[in-house]
Amino acid sequence: MYQTAFLDLPHLATASGSVQLPGSKSISNRVLLLAALSAGTTTIHDLLDSDDTRVMLAALRELGCQVTPAQVTPGQPVQITGIDGALPNNARAQLFLGNAGTAMRPLTAALAVLGGHFEMTGVPRMYERPIGDLVDALRQLGCHIDYLGNPGYPPLRIGQPNFSQLGDAPIAVRGDVSSQFLTALLMALPLLASDSDICIEVVGELISKPYIHITLELLSRFGITVRNEGWQRFVIPAGSRYQSPGDIHVEADASSASYFIALGAIATGAGGQNGIQVLGVGQDSIQGDIRFVEAAQAMGAQVTSGPNWLHITRGAWPLKAIDLDCNHIPDAAMTLASMALYADGTTTLRNIASWRVKETDRIAAMATELRKLGATVEEGADFLRITPPATAADWRAASIHTYDDHRVAMCFSLAAFNPAGLPVRIEDPKCVAKTFPDYFEAFFGVAQASRPTPVICIDGPTASGKGTIAGLVAERLGFALLDSGALYRITGLAASRAGIALTEDNAPAIADLIRRSHIGFTPDQRVLLDGEDISLAIRTEDASMNASRVAAFPAVREALLQVQRDFRRLPGLVGDGRDMGTVIFPDAPLKVYLTATAECRAERRYKQLISKGLSANMADLLADLQARDARDMNRAAAPLKPAEDALHLDNSEGTIEQAVQQILTWWEQRQPFAPRA
Numbered sequence: 001m002y003q004t005a006f007l008d009l010p011h012l013a014t015a016s017g018s019v020q021l022p023g024s025k026s027i028s029n030r031v032l033l034l035a036a037l038s039a040g041t042t043t044i045h046d047l048l049d050s051d052d053t054r055v056m057l058a059a060l061r062e063l064g065c066q067v068t069p070a071q072v073t074p075g076q077p078v079q080i081t082g083i084d085g086a087l088p089n090n091a092r093a094q095l096f097l098g099n100a101g102t103a104m105r106p107l108t109a110a111l112a113v114l115g116g117h118f119e120m121t122g123v124p125r126m127y128e129r130p131i132g133d134l135v136d137a138l139r140q141l142g143c144h145i146d147y148l149g150n151p152g153y154p155p156l157r158i159g160q161p162n163f164s165q166l167g168d169a170p171i172a173v174r175g176d177v178s179s180q181f182l183t184a185l186l187m188a189l190p191l192l193a194s195d196s197d198i199c200i201e202v203v204g205e206l207i208s209k210p211y212i213h214i215t216l217e218l219l220s221r222f223g224i225t226v227r228n229e230g231w232q233r234f235v236i237p238a239g240s241r242y243q244s245p246g247d248i249h250v251e252a253d254a255s256s257a258s259y260f261i262a263l264g265a266i267a268t269g270a271g272g273q274n275g276i277q278v279l280g281v282g283q284d285s286i287q288g289d290i291r292f293v294e295a296a297q298a299m300g301a302q303v304t305s306g307p308n309w310l311h312i313t314r315g316a317w318p319l320k321a322i323d324l325d326c327n328h329i330p331d332a333a334m335t336l337a338s339m340a341l342y343a344d345g346t347t348t349l350r351n352i353a354s355w356r357v358k359e360t361d362r363i364a365a366m367a368t369e370l371r372k373l374g375a376t377v378e379e380g381a382d383f384l385r386i387t388p389p390a391t392a393a394d395w396r397a398a399s400i401h402t403y404d405d406h407r408v409a410m411c412f413s414l415a416a417f418n419p420a421g422l423p424v425r426i427e428d429p430k431c432v433a434k435t436f437p438d439y440f441e442a443f444f445g446v447a448q449a450s451r452p453t454p455v456i457c458i459d460g461p462t463a464s465g466k467g468t469i470a471g472l473v474a475e476r477l478g479f480a481l482l483d484s485g486a487l488y489r490i491t492g493l494a495a496s497r498a499g500i501a502l503t504e505d506n507a508p509a510i511a512d513l514i515r516r517s518h519i520g521f522t523p524d525q526r527v528l529l530d531g532e533d534i535s536l537a538i539r540t541e542d543a544s545m546n547a548s549r550v551a552a553f554p555a556v557r558e559a560l561l562q563v564q565r566d567f568r569r570l571p572g573l574v575g576d577g578r579d580m581g582t583v584i585f586p587d588a589p590l591k592v593y594l595t596a597t598a599e600c601r602a603e604r605r606y607k608q609l610i611s612k613g614l615s616a617n618m619a620d621l622l623a624d625l626q627a628r629d630a631r632d633m634n635r636a637a638a639p640l641k642p643a644e645d646a647l648h649l650d651n652s653e654g655t656i657e658q659a660v661q662q663i664l665t666w667w668e669q670r671q672p673f674a675p676r677a
C-alpha cells in the first residue's frame with residue numbers, strides 16, 4: 001500500500017495481463033458465521049484478510065470454534081469446524097468487535113438465539129452505530145438482550161432466551177434502515193426453525209436488496225432454502241439445519257472489479273497481449289455490482305466471462321456515451337464517470353442520490369475532480385452529466401483530491417490514459433485501504449507507461465549521503481529504490497568468497513560469477529546473496545574497497561547493466577550510485593550530483609560505522625575515502641563525474657531533511673500539477 005502524501009501516475013499507454021482481486025468483505029464475514037453455525041468442517045478459500053474478518057475470526061475462536069490456521073495467510077484456506085446449531089450449556093464469552101458492523105450485527109442475532117452469557121463490545125465509534133431495530137426484533141422472539149451503555153446502541157449483554165411465547169406470528173423487522181438487520185435475522189433464525197416455519201416480515205421499503213440476495217444465496221449453500229415472497233416476507237422452512245458445504249470460495253468484490261473492467265475497455269494491450277483478465281469474480285457472481293459489466297458493455301467494452309473470471313478488451317473507441325439509471329449499481333457506477341472521459345459525447349448517470357451520503361458527497365467530489373481534468377460537468381441532486389474535454393489540448397494535468405474516499409482514488413487512476421500524454425496526481429492514495437489496500441500495485445502490475453518510467457538519479461562520492469537521501473526521496477514519492485553500490489559490494493564479496501583475486505585478468509570470471517548468483521533485495525532493504533543475508537557483510541570498509549576495485553572492471557559493469565535497468569518500474573525509481581545519470585539512466589528527468597567535503601564525509605562515515613557496531617579509525621577512513629574517490633573518478637569505465645545536465649547539491653552544511661526537500665522541490669518543478677491560475 002502507498003502511504004505517501006500523493007502518488008503520481010505517469011501517463012499510461014497500454015494495459016494487459018491478469019489481476020487477482022481481494023475477497024469481498026461482506027461475503028467473507030457471512031461465510032465465516034455460517035461455517036461456525038454449521039455441522040461439519042468448512043474449508044474457506046480466498047477469505048479477505050481485513051480488520052472485519054480478523055475480529056470475526058477472533059470471536060468465533062472465543063466461542064469455541066476450531067479455526068485453522070488461526071490467522072488468514074495468503075494463498076492458504078481457512079478451516080472452521082462449526083457448532084452444529086448449538087453452543088454448550090451456559091456458554092460464556094466477552095467479545096470485542098472493534099468497529100466491524102459486519103460482525104456485531106449477525107453475531108448479536110445468532111448469540112441471542114443460541115443463548116448464553118455474552119458481552120459484545122467495540123471501539124467508541126461502534127457505540128454510535130444503531131442496533132436498536134435488530135434488538136427490538138430479537139426481543140419480540142423472546143431473546144434476552146440488555147444495553148450496557150446508551151439504549152439502542154452497543155455495548156450489549158446477551159443472556160438466556162425464553163422462546164415459550166413464540167407463536168406463528170411473523171417477526172417484524174424494519175427494512176428501511178440497514179439491510180444488515182434483516183441479514184442478521186435471516187442467518188440467526190434457521191437455528192429456531194427445527195419444528196415449524198419461521199416468517200420474517202419487512203416493515204417499510206426494503207433497501208439494498210442486492211445485499212439480501214447475497215445472504216440468501218449463501219444460506220442456500222449452507223443448506224437453508226429461504227422462500228422470498230416479493231422481498232416483503234421471507235419464510236425459513238421447518239426442519240432447516242445448517243450443513244457445511246465442505247469447500248467454499250469467497251468471491252472477489254465485484255465493485256473492485258469495475259476499475260479493471262473499465263481499464264480493459266479504455267486501454268489497448270502492448271506487444272500482442274490483449275485485454276485484462278480479472279480473477280476472483282465472474283458471470284455467476286451473487287453480487288449486484290456484477291451488473292456493472294452490462295453498463296461497461298453499453299459503453300463499448302468487450303467482455304467474456306466464466307464462473308470465476310472476466311476478460312475485457314477494448315471494443316468501441318472512443319467509448320459510447322450512455323444515459324443510465326444507476327440505482328442497481330450505486331458503488332460501481334462511479335467508475336462510469338471516469339469512463340465518460342473517453343466517450344464520444346455526453347454521459348448522464350441518473351438516480352444516484354445515495355452518492356451524496358457515502359464516504360463523501362460523491363456527486364460533488366466527482367464533478368469537482370472531473371472538471372479539474374478539463375471535462376464539462378453538470379451536477380444535479382441525483383444525477384451527473386459529463387462531457388469529456390473536446391480535444392486532447394483541452395485536457396489538464398490535475399492533482400486529484402480524494403476526500404478519504406477509496407472509490408474516488410481508484411476511479412481517477414483511469415485518467416492516466418488521457419490522449420494528452422499528461423500524468424495524474426492522486427492525493428492521499430492510502431484511502432484505498434478501505435476495500436483494496438494494494439489497488440495501485442495491482443494497477444501498476446498491468447499498466448505500462450507511454451514514456452520510460454521516471455527516474456531520479458543521485459550520484460556522488462562515498463559517504464556524501466546518497467543512500468540515506470535516496471531512500472527518503474523514494475519513500476516520499478512511493479518510488480522504488482536502486483542502491484547500485486550494493487551490487488558492486490555484493491560482487492566484490494562474492495568474488496572474495498569464491499577465492500577469485502580481484503584483478504583485471506579475473507574480470508570475466510567475476511562477471512560470470514555474478515551473472516550466475518542470485519541477488520535479492522527485501523522490502524525492508526536487506527540484501528541477499530543466494531538466499532544468505534549479507535546486509536552487514538557488505539558494509540565493512542574492506543567490502544567498500546573491494547567494491548571499488550571490481551567496479552573498475554568493464555566486464556563487471558556490463559554484467560550489472562541490465563540488472564540495474566530492470567529496477568525501473570511504475571510509478572518511478574530513485575537510483576543511487578556513481579553513474580546513474582551518466583550511463584545507466586541517461587534519459588532520467590532529474591539528475592542530482594551530491595557532494596560534501598572529504599572531512600565531513602569521513603566523519604559521517606565514522607559515526608555510521610560505529611553505530612552499526614563495526615570498528616573504524618578516523619585517519620584511516622579519510623585516507624581510504626580519498627583513495628576510493630580517486631579510483632572512482634579516474635577509472636576508464638563509467639568514472640564518477642556529474643552528468644552534464646545534473647544539478648549540484650552540496651550536503652556538507654545542511655541537514656538530511658534539507659537535502660531531501662531540495663530534491664523534492666526540483667522534482668516538483670518538473671511536474672505540471674500546479675493549480676491553474
Ligand SMILES: Nc1ncnc2c1ncn2[C@@H]1O[C@H](COP(=O)(O)OP(=O)(O)O)[C@@H](O)[C@H]1O
Pocket residue numbers: 460461462463464465466467468469604605607608651652653654655656659
Ligand atoms: N546532511 C547530513 N547531515 C548529517 N549527516 C548526514 C547528512 N547526510 C548524510 N548523513 C549521514 O552520513 C552517513 C553516510 O551517508 P550514506 O547515505 O551512507 O552515504 P553514501 O550512500 O553516499 O555513501 C549516514 O550515516 C548519514 O546519516
Ligand SMILES: Nc1ccn([C@H]2C[C@H](O)[C@@H](COP(=O)(O)OP(=O)(O)O)O2)c(=O)n1
Pocket residue numbers: 461462463464467484485486488489544547548551552576577578579580628632
Ligand atoms: N553506480 C555505482 C555505484 C557504486 N560504484 C562503486 C564505487 C564505490 O566505491 C563502490 C561502493 O558503492 P557504494 O555506493 O555502496 O559506496 P558508498 O556507500 O558511497 O561508500 O561501488 C560504482 O562504480 N558505480
